[in-house]
Amino acid sequence: MRPGEVTLIQKNPETARLAEVAPWHENTAACLAIGAAILAAMPPPPATVLECGCWNGWLCHLLAKANYSVRGMDACEDALAYARRGEPFGEAAKRPEFFTGNFEESMGDGPPVDVIVFNSAFHHSERPAETLKAAYAGLAPGGRCILVEPGFGHTLSPQTREHARQWDVTEKDSPPIKIWRLGKKAGFKRVKVYPHPGTLFQSTYLPSAFAMRPSLRFLSSWFGGLISCGFIGAKWGHGMTVLFK
Numbered sequence: 001m002r003p004g005e006v007t008l009i010q011k012n013p014e015t016a017r018l019a020e021v022a023p024w025h026e027n028t029a030a031c032l033a034i035g036a037a038i039l040a041a042m043p044p045p046p047a048t049v050l051e052c053g054c055w056n057g058w059l060c061h062l063l064a065k066a067n068y069s070v071r072g073m074d075a076c077e078d079a080l081a082y083a084r085r086g087e088p089f090g091e092a093a094k095r096p097e098f099f100t101g102n103f104e105e106s107m108g109d110g111p112p113v114d115v116i117v118f119n120s121a122f123h124h125s126e127r128p129a130e131t132l133k134a135a136y137a138g139l140a141p142g143g144r145c146i147l148v149e150p151g152f153g154h155t156l157s158p159q160t161r162e163h164a165r166q167w168d169v170t171e172k173d174s175p176p177i178k179i180w181r182l183g184k185k186a187g188f189k190r191v192k193v194y195p196h197p198g199t200l201f202q203s204t205y206l207p208s209a210f211a212m213r214p215s216l217r218f219l220s221s222w223f224g225g226l227i228s229c230g231f232i233g234a235k236w237g238h239g240m241t242v243l244f245k
């Protein structure tokens with residue numbers, strides 16, 4: 001893990017601002033679309049969930065409100081301070097628990113869980129094969145791992161490169177096809193692949209969100225959105241991958 005993963009909130013004022021308010025900010029609609037897709041991929045509650053790279057914990061709080069028993073792990077203690085403080089969806093029957101850890105090494109000390117979630121976190125792993133092995137080991141029999149991650153092209157973006165350089169964090173392309181290749185080696189038996197819910201939502205309902213990025217301008221139509229997030233794009237592009245143990 002790069003040192004910047006731990007210090008991002010401390011060093012980057014924009015990340016600190018977002019941690020204070022997420023998911024209630026300028027990208028709330030796309031955030032909630034991701035939350036909705038993850039909920040749709042979950043087994044029915046009650047089930048136990050671990051979110052890896054949970055940051056300010058907004059998704060953990062959403063899942064707790066939906067009656068799951070939730071733990072959130074992050075390498076960054078400053079992010080977890082926000083997670084412990086907030087309840088962005090109001091009081092849940094059971095509050096999530098948060099702990100510091102490194103998902104490249106293990107899923108922590110708790111008992112095996114039914115679901116492990118990575119939302120925009122797996123692609124920060126320096127050691128993706130080991131991360132999926134640790135996720136496999138951390139799942140109960142019949143469990144599943146849900147990953148919502150950017151695919152090929154992510155690291156071609158100048159913004160991504162600058163972010164990685166400036167803040168000393170890892171950025172990797174993590175399309176479903178790569179996740180499944182590594183997932184099979186880790187022991188997962190089956191996969192389901194879906195379009196990336198945030199990209200799909202933005203390209204259909206918020207095409208102006210792409211207007212600022214010339215490389216993504218073709219997405220500013222339903223057609224472009226369906227191509228990028230549909231049958232072809234979901235495998236190679238940004239996607240939601242569900243691995244079954």
Ligand SMILES: C[S@@+](CC[C@H](N)C(=O)[O-])C[C@H]1O[C@@H](n2cnc3c(N)ncnc32)[C@H](O)[C@@H]1O
Pocket residue numbers: 001005006052053054055056073074075076079101102103104118119120121124125
């Ligand atoms: C882009 S943020 C995603 C946050 C959150 N899941 C969301 O979508 O709002 C990535 C998070 O992963 C965490 N992270 C990166 N590498 C990690 C590692 N090896 N172990 C644990 N957390 C890690 C970072 O500290 C950061 O909070």
